[in-house]
Amino acid sequence: MNDFSVLCDIPTPLLYWYQGAKRDLPWRREPTPYHVWISEIMLQQTRVEAVKGYYERFLAAFPTVSDLAAADDDVLNKVWQGLGYYSRARNLKKAAAAVMEQYGGELPCDHKALLGLPGIGAYTAGAIGSIAFGLPTPAVDGNVLRVVTRLCGYDADIAKQTTKDTVSSALAEIYPRTPAESSAFTQALMELGATVCVPNGMPHCAECPLAHLCAAHAAGRETELPKKAPKKPRTVVCKTVFLLRCGEYYALRRRPDEGLLAGLWEFPSEDTVMTRVDMEAWLSSHGFAAKKIMTLSPAKHIFTHIEWHMTGYLCETENRGKTPDFVRATNFVRATNFVWATKEEIAETYSVPSAFSAYLKIVLS
Ligand code: SF4
Known part of the structure; x- marks a missing residue:
């Protein structure tokens, strides 16, 4: 049985320290429930410095819950572009719609009700509840787990849900x-x-x-804690990415509505390594008359559980292939096949995820 009794003594010195040490962060200036919610979702898996600009732009685009609920998906994805984990943006919109429908546009001041909204788990509900509404609800993320396990000399694996629950219950006692x-x-x-x-x-x-008060500091075990079991190795997916250029237009296509990077725009690709000869055969089978093919540098993108190892080709084509529904991109086109867009249109309108950034840079240069 671990001893969390030291936690009883931390509120006073911690609160005193915080008054003098807190950083001036944009979401702390006016911590409304909406602002806390947006910032906490953005801060998951993203550094504070990187979030600042996104937070300001997001609130400029969607200043209220109602604006977010009515957001156009492509505009939302474009505002989110670069933050990654796009399911967070989709869930924000879904939750905003639920808040409009069930709570008249105001986030509920109730832990259980917050937990019932899409994309809001125990951590986010705890953060919104306590920071914005002053509820005694802990928000246990990696930072808090690290502090508590060190303070208490707690050796449990912080990747386990039971450890998070135990820490959360121990904190709830002393809030x-x-x-x-x-x-x-x-x-x-x-x-x-x-x-x-x-x-x-x-x-x-x-x-x-x-x-x-700190057990880890007293024992010289600061760097031994927290304990975390090693992660499983990521699955490697080899892909070939095509930058198809016809005049000043590049081909894009929308990813499927489900799964990784759902609904975002990408350069056409195949989940296999293709040689130049394979590439020529692919172009020909899709009705493209290639003028020039250039091999691009390989690129890699790491997701949480998957790694993409990409081979790329820049292909200048005489035509836009043989598929009848190839469409010239004048606006967002919900085509199941390719759209053709200039680099300016790609920069301003289409949300191409950072997984393709090595190739996006070439297009935008
Ligand atoms: S490990 Fe060091 S920094 Fe962390 S809680 Fe203990 S004394 Fe403070």
Whole structure:
């Protein structure tokens, strides 16, 4: 049985420290439930510095829940482009629609109701509940797990849901009971994990307001914790990506509505390694008359569980192939096949995910 009793002593020094140490972040200036929600979703798997610009642009495009609920999918994807994990954007829109329908456009001040919204799990519900509404609901992410496991000398595997649940229950016991302090406590724990009790290397224990309470620090075990079982190796998918250029237009196609990068635009590709000879056969079978084929540098993109290893070709063609529904891109076209767009149209209108950034750069250069 682990001893979490040390947690009882952390609110006072942590809250005092936070008053002087908190960073000025855009989402902290006006922490409405909507703002906290958007920022917390963006901050999952993305660095604070990278999120700042996206957050401002997102709120400029969708200032209210109602605007988000009515968002055009392509505009939403374009605003999200570069943040990755696009299912987060899709869930934001779905949840906004549910908030409009079920709660009159206001996020509910209730942990269970928040958990019932698409894309809102225990962490996000805890963060919105405590930061925006002052509820005593912990928000346990990687930063908080690191701080708590070190403070308590807790050796459990932080990848396990049982560990997250245990830490969350232990924190719930000691949450401050005033709304303002609950809000600040959640942010203070996150801030300590992000700026002082950092991952990868030595934490800055000399600057830590909880060093006198910390089991890992007392035992010199700061870098041993938290414990995390090694991840399974990612699946490698080899792909061949085609930059098909006809005059000043490039071919794009929409990805399927389900699965990885669902509904986004991509350069045509095949899930196999193709030689130049294979490529020529592919072009011919699709009715393209190739003028010139250039081999591009290989590229790699790493998703959470998959790696794409890509081979690329730039093909200048005389024509746009033989498929009858090839369409010239004048606006968003929900075609199941290719659209043809200039580089300016690709830059301004089409959300091509960063998995293709090595090839997108070539098109936009
Ligand atoms: S003393 Fe060091 S290891 Fe312990 S919580 Fe503070 S920064 Fe983290």
